[in-house]
Amino acid sequence: MIRWIAFDADDTLWENEIYYQSAQAALVDVLGKYCNGVMVAQALLDTETRNIASFGYGIKSFGLSMIETAIQLSNGRISAGDIQSILEKIKEMTGTAPQVISAVPETLSILAKNYQLLVITKGDLLDQERKLQSSGLSSFFTGFEVVNGKDETTYRRILERYQIPLDQFLMAGNSLRSDVLPVAAIGAKAVLVQHELTWEHEKIVNLNLVNHPYYEIATIDLLPQLVDQINQELK
Ligand SMILES: [Mg+2]
Numbered sequence: 001m002i003r004w005i006a007f008d009a010d011d012t013l014w015e016n017e018i019y020y021q022s023a024q025a026a027l028v029d030v031l032g033k034y035c036n037g038v039m040v041a042q043a044l045l046d047t048e049t050r051n052i053a054s055f056g057y058g059i060k061s062f063g064l065s066m067i068e069t070a071i072q073l074s075n076g077r078i079s080a081g082d083i084q085s086i087l088e089k090i091k092e093m094t095g096t097a098p099q100v101i102s103a104v105p106e107t108l109s110i111l112a113k114n115y116q117l118l119v120i121t122k123g124d125l126l127d128q129e130r131k132l133q134s135s136g137l138s139s140f141f142t143g144f145e146v147v148n149g150k151d152e153t154t155y156r157r158i159l160e161r162y163q164i165p166l167d168q169f170l171m172a173g174n175s176l177r178s179d180v181l182p183v184a185a186i187g188a189k190a191v192l193v194q195h196e197l198t199w200e201h202e203k204i205v206n207l208n209l210v211n212h213p214y215y216e217i218a219t220i221d222l223l224p225q226l227v228d229q230i231n232q233e234l235k
Pocket residue numbers: 008009010011012173174175
């Protein structure tokens with residue numbers, strides 16, 4: 001029987017990629033005299049991916065990658081004023097309450113009656129806690145875990161800490177790479193909740209994990225029914 005349901009946060013509970021894409025569009029504007037949008041998109045993704053090892057995920061890492069990309073693509077000619085405008089954009093993002101995705105509060109309210117709910121998210125601790133508070137969703141959750149990465153070891157460690165047996169755990173999120181495949185690989189239930197905007201980095205999956213079965217739903221309001229169905233099958 002499933003007793004614990006964990007959710008990814010960004011682009012599962014609230015919109016996120018839309019704000020990052022807007023920041024990227026602002027960077028394209030700033031760098032317009034040096035290169036085109038396609039070059040900015042590719043260079044920024046390369047820089048972000050390279051910087052994960054040094055800075056991890058989240059808003060501060062993204063900001064540093066924006067600045068590094070600007071320096072690189074302008075061959076060092078970017079002005080202090082333009083760097084300032086990039087910093088202002090990042091600060092604006094940290095001051096904006098995220099838009100909660102449609103049907104999320106109603107779905108959490110239904111599930112919270114019968115299950116313990118967790119959030120497991122990557123990103124910057126301060127920024128993710130701020131988003132949780134401003135989302136108005138925090139009271140639904142027993143625990144809020146901000147982690148550096150989401151692989152099998154991360155999930156095993158969290159299950160151990162909360163003393164959750166594998167067969168009582170289900171994880172739902174929009175990233176096949178981070179929310180679904182590693183959870184399915186350790187033998188727990190995983191649900192892909194589709195979102196039309198998903199960061200390119202999250203689309204690169206570990207091909208060794210793709211053979212593990214998982215569930216997929218188009219919208220989060222379908223989750224209570226799916227969990228009921230899974231629990232019927234497990235009886
Ligand atoms: Mg996500």
